[in-house]
Amino acid sequence: MSETQATLSAAALNKRPEHVSLGNDNLLSFFESSVGPGAFVFSLWGLAYFFEGEILPRYFILSILVFALTFPGQARLQSSVFSMAVDISVNWFWVAGLLLVTGFASGYIHEFSKPVFYTWLLAAPLAKLGGYLALRRAAPMILKLQGRKKRAIIVGMNEQGLALANKIDDAPYSRIELVGIVDSRKIERLDTSGPHKLLGNLDELAQLVKTNNIQIIYLSLPMATQPRVLQILDQLKDTTTSIYFVPDMFVTDLIQGHPASVCGMPVISVCETPFKAVNGVVKRLSDIVFSLLILILISPVMLIIAAAVKLGSAGPIIFKQRRYGLDGDEILVYKFRSMSVTEDGGAIQQAQKNDTRITPLGAILRRTSLDELPQFVNVLQGRMSIVGPRPHAVAHNELYRKLIKGYMVRHKVKPGITGWAQVNGYRGETETLDKMQGRIDFDLDYLRNWSLQLDAHIILKTIRLVLKDQKAY
Incomplete structure (x- = not known):
């Protein structure tokens, strides 16, 4: 067998185009997998409402069964219209046949209106074909909404x-x-x-x-x-x-x-980032919901702290410092000012124990992590996440990326208000290279093993640590 024959696909042998997956990060992939099952469900609901004036529970049960049998739909956007119609017809023949056999065997088919059910058997594949054709027309706009390639x-x-x-x-x-x-x-x-x-x-x-x-x-x-x-x-x-x-x-x-x-x-x-496709949506939605809720709850505390910072020492209430965010892009991170200086240059000294730059109020804010509260605004902006690797100053990043292998991989996700390293003993000053290496090791471990359960564990552990930890200066 020749090398060309060895790599020949079954689709090529049948003279038909391959059904190519668009990838998990392509919004079209989601619509492509949903449009067929969705067409079956909505056509059933539409006919039920047309003939009976309402969608009875039995139709909801049938729609759930059909959706489970047909989701996710196959990739068909790159097929010809004729090929698409043939594939949809053959696929629907088997699904409808299974429904009919099961319905007659159980007697459950008699619960449905005959005009609704038999009209739907004919209309469903047409609705699916129409859905795919509409998606094909909308595809350029959907791709454009996702930004540059x-x-x-x-x-x-x-x-x-x-x-x-x-x-x-x-x-x-x-x-x-x-x-x-x-x-x-x-x-x-x-x-x-x-x-x-x-x-x-x-x-x-x-x-x-x-x-x-x-x-x-x-x-x-x-x-x-x-x-x-x-x-x-x-x-x-x-x-x-x-x-x-x-x-x-x-x-x-x-x-x-x-x-x-x-x-x-x-x-x-x-x-790769763990926050692709569904995971990315889940992570972002959880960040929005929890940051909004937290900001509402802590707004009185933030107003009191803002007034205390303003009255306690000269300087701005909010300290804005450049950090590296997702994909290594620079972002501005907000904190209540806790020092008499607002350093953001090419060389920044980490805060240390008994640091003379820290104001009396700032010492309390840093020890209790109250200075980090404005970062929930960063979360709403989409610059940060509630849980993720802690953002370092740009100057520190430029130093440690040269000293620690894999340092920049931590920027495959958004930086967090708290993180896996912080709840494992790496909160506060990292005065030695070994301590920074330990922090990075935990950050990378978080990327490898992310789950919502892990995020919840980190948040709960952070609350406990903030009440007793003395490592943040």
Whole structure:
């Protein structure tokens, strides 16, 4: 068997386009998986209301059953209309057949109005087809709402790397912009006849990532080059790029490592945020709800503190300091001013025990973490999260990113008001490199193992620690 035949897909043999997943971070993927089941449900409700004047409980039960049988829907946006209609008809034939057999066997079918039920059996696939066609028309607008495409580089101009590049180019609804390919082999050994630009060699990869504003890297390298792969990963740990392997791979110490698909090609994430797709929505909604509730509850306390800061010493009430946020972008973080200075320059000294810069009121605010309360406003703004790695001053980031491997990976998520490191003994001053290393280790452990239960545990433990901890100066 030839190499081409070995990689031939069943879809190609049938002369039909492959149903390509759009990826978990593409909003279209959510709509694509929901439009079919949703069409079945809403067409049933509409007919029930039309014929009977109301949607009786029996129709709700049937709609739940149908949704469970058909969700998630298949990827069909890139199919022809004829192919889409055939697939929908065949799929509905089996679902409707199962419903009819079950309904007659149980006698439950007699609970439904015949005009409603049999009209729905004919209308449901038409509603699903109409839903997909409407989604196809709306797709460009939905893609535009998600902002600019993510810029990507493929490492390895080999068969699998070029196959991935072609998949990305041929996917009209992808949110990925392929900038080019990186490979260190001699030009004579590379297939440069295609449309994909050769950007440079592997030694230039870190610089190419910075100069081309790259958000995603796909490593298409064979397992035999494991030492080279590890060297590349070390080079990239001072960036915030998401890194994926296009298997044949070997890697350890994954951050949210899981299999995924990019335009139909299997990849494995090496370093990724835990807050993609549903997890991201859940995290953001929980931040909004809890920060609003907390701000309402603590507003009297904040007013009292603001007045005390203003009357206690000269200077602003709110201290704004630059921090690194999500993806290493600078953000402004709010705190009640607790020092007589408002340092935000290239060299900042961490607060220490008996620090003369700290005001008497500031000492109380810092020890009880009341100075952090304005950061709930940062959470509402979307700059921070309630739980996440604590944001460090920009000057500290620039120092420690050079000293601690993997330091910048903590910026794959939004910084938090409290974090896993803080509740494990790394709150306050980190006067030695070992202590900062310990803090980073816990931050990365949080990224690997995030869950809502972990967030809740951290919040509860933070409340207990604030009442007795003396490590914050």
